[in-house]
Amino acid sequence: MKENTAFEESSGMTRTKIEAERNRLLDLRTIVISVADESGVPDIGVSPFIRRDDGLYIYTSHLSAHVHNLLRCGGATCLLCADERQSQNIWARNRLKFQVSAREVMREDARFDALCDDFAAAHGPTMGLIRNFTDFHMVQLTPKDGVLVLGFAKAFRVNGAAFDIAAHLSNA
Helix, strand or coil, rough: CEEEHHHHHCCCCCCHHHHHHHHHHHHCCCCEEEECCCCCCCEEEEEEEEECEEEEEEEEECCCCCHHHHHCCCEEEEEEEEHHHHCCCHEEEEEEEEEEEEEEEECCCCCHHHHHHHHHHHHCCCHHHHCCCEEEEEEEEEEEEEEECCCCCEEEECCCCCEEEEEEEEEE
16 A cells, blocks of 8 residues: 555545545544454444544443453554445445554543533533443543545545544555
8 A cells, every 4th residue: 555645636635625524524423443352352332432632532331342341451443434324435435444542531530520521511411320330431542543534545544633634545
């Protein structure tokens, strides 16, 4: 796979258009998380999330296998994927796949209450119900690198918590 840092020219898309499509994915309300269990078998789950400058946050129960494994291993692969009903071509569906490191935000952390309030604002009153459930954990997902796909021959390498566009990926 060839990486072209002159991505506007090589992809035929402007930075503004690429970033707008990336931001539409980042505006989704749920994230798909894949993590290996103790035997190396992949597990997958879905969680509501919020986005902050330093990464993404999930608040979810360790009773879910993928959350238990995420807390155990400290990393995962995540996916944000456009609604298939709104995709022009199902094979070229817009998506953002990226690696993250994961770290629990303890309840004693100064950020915990503000993050819970942000979850309530973003996702509604259920947060008030589950906020004090002891099986639930606030987890910071810090993006490392990933791939943004916006159609055929429109794949881009992204970096960091800002999902900065780094290069156009192509076979040419």
